[in-house]
Every structure is written in C-alpha cells, then in structure tokens.
Amino acid sequence: MRGAPDTIILLRPRSTRQALEVFAQNPHAVPLAGGTDFMVSWNMGLHNGKTVLDISALRSWRKISAAKTGVRIGALATHADLQRHPALRREFSLLTEACSEIGAAAIQNRGTLGGNIANASPAGDSFPPQAVYEAKVHAVSAQARRLIPFNEIFVGVKKTVLRPGELIESVEIPFLKPRPSRQYFRKVGTRAAQALSKTVAAGLLWLSRDGRVSEMRFALGSMATMVRRLKSAEHFVQGKKLTSEVIDHACELLAKDVSPIDDVRSTAQYRLKVSRNLLREFLSGR
Ligand SMILES: Cc1cc2nc3c(=O)[nH]c(=O)nc-3n(C[C@H](O)[C@H](O)[C@H](O)COP(=O)(O)OP(=O)(O)OC[C@H]3O[C@@H](n4cnc5c(N)ncnc54)[C@H](O)[C@@H]3O)c2cc1C
Known part of the structure; x- marks a missing residue:
C-alpha cells in the first residue's frame, strides 16, 4: 500500500512552544523533520491513518552555536549545515566528515541530525563520532526537559529512550581538553x-x-x-x-x-x- 495523504492528520506548529503543546495533546503523533527517513516508510503506507507533527518550520532548532564549553547543534540542523559550520569543522571534524558521507548531496541538504538520532538505525553514520565525543542530547516535552548522554539514547534497533510527547531539541558536544593526539x-x-x-x-x-x-x-x-x-x-x-x-x-x-x-x-x-x-x-x- 502507498502513502495516502487524505488519511493523515497533519499538524504544523509555528513555534517550539506550540509544537510541544500540540505534541502533548497528540503524544503518538509522528514527528516529521527533513523527511528523508519518513518518506521511505510513508511510501510503504506505514503512516496512513496517523497524525503527523511537522516540526520543519521551527527555525530556532536549526541553529548551531558555539559557547565556552562546547557547541550546541539544533536538532533541525541538516548534515550540510554541520559540514559548513567553522567551529564544528575545526573542533569536531569526525562529525562533519561523517555528515559528508551520509547518502549524497540531496539527503545531506534535507536530512537532520535530530532525525538521524531519532530514527535509531544501527547504521547511523553520525553515531560513532557522537559516541566518542560523548555528546549529550537535549530532549524536551511540554512538561519537562532532560539531558540524555548520547551513549544512553538507544535501546535497540529503531528504538530510543524518547518518551511519547518528547522531541530532540539539540545536541551538545563538549570541547575536548586537551586536544586528542x-x-x-x-x-x-x-x-x-x-x-x-x-x-x-x-x-x-x-x-x-x-x-x-x-x-x-x-x-x-x-x-x-x-x-x-x-x-x-x-x-x-x-x-x-x-x-x-x-x-x-x-x-x-x-x-x-x-x-x-x-x-x-x-x-x-x-x-x-x-x-x-x-x-x-x-x-x-x-
Ligand atoms: C537514499 C537515502 C540514503 C541515506 N543514507 C544514509 C547514510 O549513508 N547514513 C545515514 O546515517 N543515514 C542515511 N539515510 C538516513 C537519513 O537520511 C538520516 O537518518 C536523516 O538524518 C534523517 O533526518 P530527517 O530530518 O530526514 O528525519 P525524518 O525522516 O524527518 O525523521 C526520521 C525519524 O525521526 C523522527 N524525528 C525527526 N526529528 C525528530 C526530533 N527532533 N525529535 C524526535 N523525533 C524526531 C521522525 O518521527 C522519524 O521517526 C539515508 C536515507 C535515504 C533515503
């Protein structure tokens, strides 16, 4: 069966606050970011009859910012965004290298870091760099926010510790001191x-x-x-x-x-x- 648009309910929040409120009311909605993984399951009809939460318009979640202690990467930053960011290229080149080997240009332009993590494929290419950099994942819901060590986010194939109503907001990577040899x-x-x-x-x-x-x-x-x-x-x-x-x-x-x-x-x-x-x-x- 193919994806049938008339069977889904599409929610398109315009702010992060609205997104979390809407997700709290529809905790089993399927988040949609860049859609590169989503469209594969969509084509198989796996989302028919479901509610979809399109978070792609949340611009503030696409930012990448460097602070004193590390770099914070918004969940909606694409693999191409990561490759272009000077602090990431300089300090966390394993991650930018991994992003440059994900799919090809079209996938890198749409696919996001948050989507890569939430999809929890055993073959996620950004994962080994995030594991050795000991990244932390910021997860948020309407009720709470929590910081999950990257090495504790997965519980199995396509399974994470994210709870219903919870979204990945960003990933934080601490600067390495001293720099590795x-x-x-x-x-x-x-x-x-x-x-x-x-x-x-x-x-x-x-x-x-x-x-x-x-x-x-x-x-x-x-x-x-x-x-x-x-x-x-x-x-x-x-x-x-x-x-x-x-x-x-x-x-x-x-x-x-x-x-x-x-x-x-x-x-x-x-x-x-x-x-x-x-x-x-x-x-x-x-
Ligand atoms: C042709 C092709 C080639 C690919 N090649 C590679 C490859 O070489 N290496 C690799 O690692 N991956 C590859 N991928 C997989 C994919 O491109 C990545 O996993 C991508 O980063 C997913 O991001 P997205 O924004 O497109 O996610 P989406 O498709 O929008 O979502 C993916 C999943 O994550 C959930 N989700 C998305 N964002 C959030 C969020 N912020 N919080 C909570 N849940 C969220 C969605 O509900 C969905 O379950 C490939 C995919 C395709 C189609």
Whole structure:
C-alpha cells in the first residue's frame, strides 16, 4: 500500500512552544523533520491513518552555536549545515566528515541530525563520532526537559529512550581538553555515496609524553543493534605503549563489545575482519 495523504492528520506548529503543546495533546503523533527517513516508510503506507507533527518550520532548532564549553547543534540542523559550520569543522571534524558521507548531496541538504538520532538505525553514520565525543542530547516535552548522554539514547534497533510527547531539541558536544593526539573516522560501504555502512568507525586517542596511551575512545556502527564503544579494548590499552603485541590484543578484544550479523549489506565475518583492520589502522597511526 502507498502513502495516502487524505488519511493523515497533519499538524504544523509555528513555534517550539506550540509544537510541544500540540505534541502533548497528540503524544503518538509522528514527528516529521527533513523527511528523508519518513518518506521511505510513508511510501510503504506505514503512516496512513496517523497524525503527523511537522516540526520543519521551527527555525530556532536549526541553529548551531558555539559557547565556552562546547557547541550546541539544533536538532533541525541538516548534515550540510554541520559540514559548513567553522567551529564544528575545526573542533569536531569526525562529525562533519561523517555528515559528508551520509547518502549524497540531496539527503545531506534535507536530512537532520535530530532525525538521524531519532530514527535509531544501527547504521547511523553520525553515531560513532557522537559516541566518542560523548555528546549529550537535549530532549524536551511540554512538561519537562532532560539531558540524555548520547551513549544512553538507544535501546535497540529503531528504538530510543524518547518518551511519547518528547522531541530532540539539540545536541551538545563538549570541547575536548586537551586536544586528542589522534582522530579517526572511516565509513566502509559498497560505494562512495548512497551506501549504508557495512561498518563505520570513529576514534580519539590521547598519548602522554612517553608515548603511553592516556585515553582511547573508539566506537563502531553497523556492528550491533546500536552504536558500540569498544570498552574492553579502550580499557586494555590504557597506560600502555602501542606495541604490535598490544595492538594485536586490542584487535582481538574488539569482538567482546560487538555482535555483527549477516544481512543484505554484508556478513558478520567480513564486518569483524574489516572493523579489526580499522582499529589496527587507527592504533598504528597509519
Ligand atoms: C537514499 C537515502 C540514503 C541515506 N543514507 C544514509 C547514510 O549513508 N547514513 C545515514 O546515517 N543515514 C542515511 N539515510 C538516513 C537519513 O537520511 C538520516 O537518518 C536523516 O538524518 C534523517 O533526518 P530527517 O530530518 O530526514 O528525519 P525524518 O525522516 O524527518 O525523521 C526520521 C525519524 O525521526 C523522527 N524525528 C525527526 N526529528 C525528530 C526530533 N527532533 N525529535 C524526535 N523525533 C524526531 C521522525 O518521527 C522519524 O521517526 C539515508 C536515507 C535515504 C533515503
């Protein structure tokens, strides 16, 4: 069945206050931002008979602003907006790089960061950077607002901790102090554009003066039901020099924190092998 416009109720609030009030009265309405994911399910008729809350006119939620402690990205900022923002390009290049690899130009011009998160696909490309930057998600409803650590927002495939009547307002990313010694992003798909990830990685590494690891953060997408930080490998390398033995063992430990599957895009075996290669590339600084 295709999408049938005459079966839906479309709500188009003009202010954030109005949006939250209307959502409180219709807590099961489906939010609509850039529509890139929405239109896929719309075409399958999955929204027929539903109420749709179009939040795309909430201009203040498209702003990206830098403060003393970090950058705040409005939920309606598009992947193209993020790539153009100087502070994001300078301080959080893993995220702008990820945005430049989402779909292709048309998707980047319409798709929003808030929509990418709320859609909660295991293959969301912006997720590994947000996981290693330890972003925080500002969620709001008519009754309350709360700050959700990015690493706690997902509970499963297409599932988040957002409650009925709650919207993502913005994402906050704290500046990194000190700056990392090494940063890494790599998406592996079938093509350079319009390809969902087989695996997608982001890493940050801080080395002390004597070459020991003072901190490592590494996250993988498309390797489990949701983005995963490699806690076992992160913990193992702490305080160690990155010798070939240490790198080998960290790559072995990778499997402890992920559970890749065979699907239309790849096999579990390929995903594991390539992800280990990415971690090795990152740790050996090649
Ligand atoms: C051809 C194609 C290629 C793609 N390629 C990629 C890719 O390579 N990598 C990738 O990561 N993604 C990809 N996507 C997915 C998509 O473009 C992104 O997830 C996009 O960021 C979604 O944002 P949107 O504004 O379009 O969301 P919408 O489609 O408007 O909404 C998506 C979901 O989020 C909810 N929602 C939206 N905004 C909010 C909010 N502020 N608060 C609460 N809920 C909200 C909606 O109800 C809906 O469930 C692709 C999609 C298409 C169609």
